[in-house]
Amino acid sequence: MGNGINGRKVGFAAIVAMVLFCIFSVGSFVPITRATKAYKKVGCKIELDRGVLPAENPQNVVVKVTLDAPAPPSRMERPPVNIAIVLDRSGSMSGQKLEKAKQAAIEALRRLGQKDMFSVIVYDHNVKTIVPAQSARNVEWIESRIRGIGPGGNTALFGGVSQGASEVRKNLSNKYVHRIILLSDGLANVGPSSPEDLGRLGAALIKESISVTTIGVGTDYNEDLMARLSQNSDGNTYFVESSRDLPKIFAAELGDVLNVVAKKVSVIIQCPNGVEPVRIIGRDGRINGGTVALSLNQLYGGQEKYVLVEVRVPAGKNGEDTKVAMAEVTYVNPFTRKKEISKGHVNASFSRDPATVEKSANIGVKRDVQLNKKALAEEEAIRFSDDGKAGQAVDALLNSAQQLKDFGTKYKDPEILEKARELEDEADALKTEGMTKKKRKELRTKSYQMKNQQKKY
Amino acid sequence: MKKRSILFYWLLIFFPALIISISAFQLLSHEQERINRMAVASAEDRARTIGETLQITVEAVEDELLSSLREIPERDLENTLLGWEQSNPLIRNVFIWDRHSGLKYPASGLASTSEERQFIIRFDGLFSGRISWPLTGSYRRDILPAPGQPTLTGPAAAEKKASGLLQDLREFKTGRQELVQIAKGKNIRLDKSITKTEFSETGGWIPWFAENKLYILGWVKTRESGPVYGVELELVTLLSRLITRFPSASSEGFVYALRDDAGQLLHQSGTAPIDAGAVPDISISLAPHLPHWEIVVYGSDKKGLVRSEKGFLVLAGLLLMIFMAAIIIGGSLLTWQAHRNMKDALQKTSFVSNVSHELKTPLTSIRMYAELLFEGRIKDPDKKKTYLQVIVSESQRLTRLVNNVLDFSRLEQGRKTYHPQKIDLNEFLMEVVDSHRLRIKEAGMTIDTHFLGEKIFVNADRDAIEQVFINLIDNSIKYAGPGIEVVVSVNKNGKDCEIRIEDRGPGVPEADRHKIFEKFHRVDDTLTSKQQGSGLGLSIARKISRDLGGNLVYESRDGGGSCFIVRLPYL
Structure with a gap:
């Protein structure tokens, strides 16, 4: 009896599968013009490393602009x-x-x-x-x-x-x-x-x-x-x-x-209300007054690339809400070959309560900042090592490892703790063996891959 | 005397050939030098042409960039220049400078990229006002050309002259056209209504050296009190575009290269890798457009042009050697052939004398005894019988001699036909031995046989093989002498059976062993020789043995004497 039910279930599933297959097969012949409507735009998400800032004090915060590339439309021919x-x-x-x-x-x-x-x-x-x-x-x-x-x-x-x-x-x-x-x-x-x-x-x-x-x-x-x-x-x-x-x-x-879903990508971040950009973390760009301009070439389907900018926010009153940054991402859609724009903005509020400020921490953004700092520390270690300052190279790695460790312990992030251990091992190896050719290549490549958010293979 | 003649003839060929060769080689060396000089001149022309083409290209690009710069409307100068910098690969940096307020763009500090900050430091002398515009030593153009018509001045005229050499530089020109197109400023907003008569225009290009590297800055000032603005040329793009169109290596084996102010090779065409410290054989300066850059040419062996072009001399030398070797080898062969013919002629003369002598001796005996019997003076019946026996025996000898001569003639001409049949070797040899036993006995010798117990069959012509054994037995009778025993034995050796005819005579001297089977050869070749013979017996015997699929060889017998071995394949 049970077998009979199972048999019917399998048969039903097979029919459903066939019907779905037929629908999708026909769907693949749908003309391009119809399919283009199904495109998702590149997402532009803008966040701060904490949503609530201590009131009545000017301070630096990190703005993260995430470019969220959608998966390429499966029914469309990819750009050649x-x-x-x-x-x-x-x-x-x-x-x-x-x-x-x-x-x-x-x-x-x-x-x-x-x-x-x-x-x-x-x-x-x-x-x-x-x-x-x-x-x-x-x-x-x-x-x-x-x-x-x-x-x-x-x-x-x-x-x-x-x-x-x-x-x-x-x-x-x-x-x-x-x-x-x-x-x-x-x-x-x-x-x-x-x-x-x-x-x-x-x-x-x-x-x-x-x-x-x-x-x-x-x-x-x-x-x-x-x-x-x-x-x-x-x-x-x-x-x-x-x-x-x-x-x-x-x-x-x-x-x-x-898998390219966006070409000629450029990011413009505008900072209003006296907010002043201080530096761009991990990428090269231009800061002109309250405007930060960066350019990237391509985004790959399903990939998430981001830009980190440190800005100085002027003092605000308790309970006040302020706009910190607006981002505009311009790119060419390779499927339609048209220019598209995605926008986003981020606000911050001020509070006198340290607990509220602490609670508003965006761990994801802080984490990315730490990882980019690690990449910069690796580059610094290479520079020191090239100049014959082996001790300072080791210190640069150890300092970065300590920062990662503190962060990992505070936010209970095992992956960051693992990265801290890796960095300590690298510092040890640098101390005992010096900067070998292999080590230098690994550091340089890892640092670049981190800063560029290159996919792992 | 003979050897001396041969050497003399050979030297007659060798020395003239040697003299001809040496003279020819000297002439070829002169020709090689001439070719080398031509190759060097051609390489220099080619290098000069490449250099001039490069300069024309840079000049055309610079003219187009300046023309486009001039047409940028002043009200939108900064945005247009920035847009141009971001889209045009030929532009590395842009700037706007004012005499009163200094550098307007790029701004210092965070508003500029790291590249722009380096640019400001690099040209600080100009931007800080320490050095005035235009500079002495820069190649400036006070009157700018109309857009789209690049000025082709000095080098252009030279290009026309060298048009023949430029045929293979078409690719280069295509590259130039592409670069000029890029320089035209298609992606920027230009004000085409501006004509050069409206302003007192000045502008030009400044080659600038910083940290021992060349940078090129183009500038324009469209009115007296207006700003100075311009671009820094991206030399890497220029280079990257030009080298892909760089003329390929010529067939002469030279390496053409582009070298920068620091002596670094920027590009080379030619197969041989150039060492870092190699000194070029030719260098053509690319000043004023690319000061201290040069087109250099290396010989393919990297040590000198003359050595690099030895292909002709090597080939000609090789041909000369082949020619000389052909003369000497040909002459030697002719000399050797003449020597051989002479030897053959001597042997034939000797053969005729021998055969005549051989024929005459039995004939004399036959004639003498026949005349005695004919005159009837011999009454004694025993004597008569003896005389008749001599006549019969001498006739047989005569027959054998004539048979040998006839056989030799047939064998030489390849007309000898064989009638092979299955022969029982033991029985056959016994018959031959028996038929000659009397003759051997008369010669004061004995003959013995040692055959195998089993029967051995061979496939051979009966008459021909009998001829072989008769000749071998005759040979023993002639040379072994009275009191000697001749032994005939038969053995098996692999697929062959061996028939040995051995005696205890004097044997064959070591020096003559390899010659005894040659036709006409006799160990003692004089007419007064103790032994009679034509020198054909052994030669015929070997030839027949080989024709029957076997062989005849000589071995010295242990304990002295001769041993002839006839090998025949048995059935």
């Missing part, structure tokens, strides 16, 4: 991508590294669609376009070209990226998401090779909406250069010690690129 893969084939890449890089490039190619554009550039002391920009549907030919790549001599990284940009420019229309993926394992020794120069190249490329994602392999590449290039062009940066992880990294990066 225009990718240039720039591979280092210098002598040091020969063997397993180059083979894995080639394999990763081929796997990336296979994930692209017919409307996507794909190009491959290799460089040693010369730069060579192995696959000129073309539709990613020519899989077999492109694969054969990638498989034919062999190792060469020096490292003309600047030339490689320039050539990659040149290939991307062949299809520089607004409908594409433009991306250069640079892979290198060595120091650039032909062409401009300082982090500053490559950073400037990144800053120039972002003006054309081209982002550069950098992947450093092994422990001999220049992480400052790679991070600066990514940072200024708003790309991602990765450090892989072993070439085995390359396919995974390429897949993660492609996952981001294929």
